[in-house]
Amino acid sequence: MSLIVMKFGGSSVGDAERMKRVANRVVERQREGNKCVVVVSAMGDTTDDLIDLSKQICTITPPAREMDMLLSTGEQVSVALLSMAIQSLGQPAVSFTGWQAGMYTEAVHGKARISDIQPDRILKALEQGNVVIVAGFQGMTEEGEITTLGRGGSDTTAVALAAAVQADVCEIFTDVDGIYSTDPRIVKCARKLPEITYDEMLELANLGAAVLHPRAVEYAKNYNVPLVVRSSFNHNEGTNVKEEAAMEQGIVVRGIASDKNVARISILGVEEKVGQLAKVFTALAKEQIDVDIIVQSGVMNGLADFSFTVSLSDKERALEVIQGIRDEVGFREVSSQENLVKVSIVGAGMVSTPGVAAKMFEAISDLGLSINMVSTSEIKTSCVIDNSRLNEVIQALHTAYGLDTDSQAFVGGPAERR
Known part of the structure; x- marks a missing residue:
């Protein structure tokens, strides 16, 4: 008998039929002789709808x-409905x-980090023969305040x-059937990886791959x-995401x-x-x-220029901070640039292979890009680089590193949320 934690994102439980499908899948695993803990996100676009509603009110x-x-209610709807669906199957x-x-x-509200888990109630319910369904993305402080974990919080909850x-x-569980060499919506012949290391997955997650949240991968690696x-x-x-993964020949x-x-952001004449x-x-x-x-x-004539990147949402605040220390630092001007994208290649084999970069x-x-x-x-x-030809760049890199396959990747639905 195995103890399995199963996590289903927003698109997996996006409507009644998908909820029933998840229920059937969970019951199937339970009846194979396993104990199951299920973590679910809010249904479909529920979280975005709640955010929009708050903007209309406030x-x-x-x-x-x-x-x-407000946002924690989305997951509460999901867990109650999934429990009903599972119970209806006996x-x-x-x-x-x-x-x-x-x-x-x-x-910390909005992006709290988990400090402790006391799973006694979960373990007791499992011993009583229950499937246990837990709301992802949320927790509670020692003082009893409800908190949420931010985007990717359900992944982190599950791990x-x-x-x-x-x-x-x-x-x-997500809308694609594994981790691919790149987004299969961009490159239809992307390669599904049978296994990948925690470190490789953590890099990919931090660099923009949306299949797993970086905090969840970090938690999995640490524990x-x-x-x-x-x-x-x-x-x-x-x-499979694990400590060590077999290298594919030539990849x-x-x-x-x-x-x-x-x-x-560029600071000139410092x-x-x-x-x-x-x-x-x-x-x-x-x-x-x-x-x-x-x-x-x-450095030229005692002055230097330097540039750095921040998230787009932090740009205006970063510019305000820099202007606020202008007299202390002493610089000629500061400028910013948007319409950019960071494209990254990841692989444990890069460290011992010359010419990859x-x-x-x-x-x-x-492609004529700088x-x-x-x-x-x-x-x-x-x-x-400039973001105007991102898909072309990804496709060119995918081919250059020999990652193309003859078959098309499976994509089952819209991107998962949380």
Whole structure:
């Protein structure tokens, strides 16, 4: 008998028929002799609809606490309906909110991190023969305040619960039947990976691949939780995410990811003094603004230029911070650029293979595009380019690294939410 945590995203439970299909799948696994804990997201576009409703009601920025109260209701609808569907098939089931399931978080509304899980109630319900359905994306502080975990929170809930109850595996069900070498909506002949390492998956997730949330992968790596990503629309073999993965012959790059949420900020004519960069990036850090790629040019006449990237949503706030320290740092001007995308290649084999980055630069330049910024690590190379021809770039890179296959990838529905 295995203990399995199964997570289903918003499109998997998007309507009554899909909810029933999930119920049948869960009951099937339970009747094979397994114990099942199921984590679900809000149905379809429920969360976005609730956010839109709050904007219609509130003329100012809605209070973060009340937004958590509002958004947490979406998952409560899902768990109750799924429990009803499972019970209608003759299988005992019980639904829990995040706080009923013992999910404790830090006291941050909108993007709380899990601080502790006390799964006693879950374990007791499992021993009584129930399928346990838990609302993803939510928890409770020590003071009893409801919190939400931010985008990808249901993935994180599932992996954290799998670690807490010592599950044999955590299965993430989505609209594609595994992890692909790139987005199969862009490259129809994308390669499905039978397995991938935690480190490779973490890089891909951080770089824009939407199949798994980075926090969930990080949690799985830290607690050695076996992950399987598979489709909720078929029974095909999925992708195993694990500590070590076998290398495919001749495949050095495992995946290609892209992120359109990129803005470039350039600070020109900075006085060459010790500690200038520290002043800029300390000020940004105090405002919780994450900085990604940083490039500094050479010094001329005692002045230097440097550029860095931030998320598009942080651009205006970052510009305000920089203008606020202008007198302290001393620079000629500051500028920003949008309409950019970060394209990245990832693969554990890159560290021991020369020429991988060169092939990327060549493929991009062959399309007549300039590379604005470059960032590298042992297992990834990222380029910031104009976003107008993103699909062409991804297709060119996919072919250049020998990732094309003869068959079309399976895509079962719209992209999953949370």
